[in-house]
Amino acid sequence: MTPLPTRRFAAFLFDMDGTILSSIASAERSWTIWAERQGLDVPSFLPTIHGVRTVETIRRLALPGIDPEAEAAWVTAAEMADVDDIEPIPGAPAFLAALPAHAWAVVTSAPRALAERRLQAAGLPLPPLMIAAEDVTAGKPAPDCFLLAAERLGVAAADCMVFEDAPAGIAAAEAAGAAVIVITATHHRTLATAHPTIASYDALSITTDRDGLALARPSPPQ
Structure with a gap:
């Protein structure tokens, strides 16, 4: 298991499908x-x-x-028209609710209207910032979407943690210079990656302070 980074981040950037919800x-x-x-x-x-x-x-x-x-x-x-069985990735609602509004965004390859529809269907909040398909000329695996999200949050992409599930998104985050954690909740086969992986957000804890956001794996119960 690849360890989580120990440094703090200025912002978290989330892909949507397969990362915070399953569609x-x-x-x-x-x-x-x-x-x-x-x-x-x-x-x-x-x-x-x-x-x-x-x-x-x-x-x-x-x-x-x-x-x-x-x-x-x-x-x-x-x-x-087909959103009946869309649901959040386990632990995602509480994890997102714990984040400061100025320090996270959704960065999706979906058009904005579809992204908003899926978030609502999953019972997830609309993010304070969303970068959607129509906001960039080149989509993932180009880094443009993550670079734009970082710019609009007023931070460097290198100071962001990207949460992704798909190879194209992982490649885009890497090209942007961001750190990556891979969400495997919807994977049917193992994805070869050097990045940390989690199956659900229940496998993460978060601390926030004026120095930024930090991740940890919860200690197992004694």
Whole structure:
């Protein structure tokens, strides 16, 4: 188990899907319908959708005769209508509630409207700052989203801890120079990573003071 960093951080930056809430079933239902319409092999396609912007997922397929922006809008509308089984990652509500409002943000590849819908469906608060798909030109794995979040919080990206679950987001955080902790709650197989990992926020405790935010693993009961 990779140890947690012992230093303090100016801010925490959270990916959303798979990191503070689980929307995998909802997303995969919508994407399955779309993929079947396009004649794609669904089992091989679905693992490619996570952690990146919808329009970029579609664009990189280079399918003939389609408008990626229009198709992305269709997928987003389908996802907006399907939120019944979205739920928070265990421990996330209490963990987020313990953070100072000036020191955290959600940084997601989802469009803002979909992100807000999913947060509400999961019973999570809207963050004091959100960087969404439409806020950057280049999505994850480019670092732009995390750099923008740090800038708007008034801190350096190198002084931020990023909470991520997907390879594209981890790569984006690394490129931004931030520290990373990987949330494995929705992983079906082990992700090879040199970063610390946790299965839920119940596995973390947090301290805050004027020097910043620090993480620890709770001591096991005696």
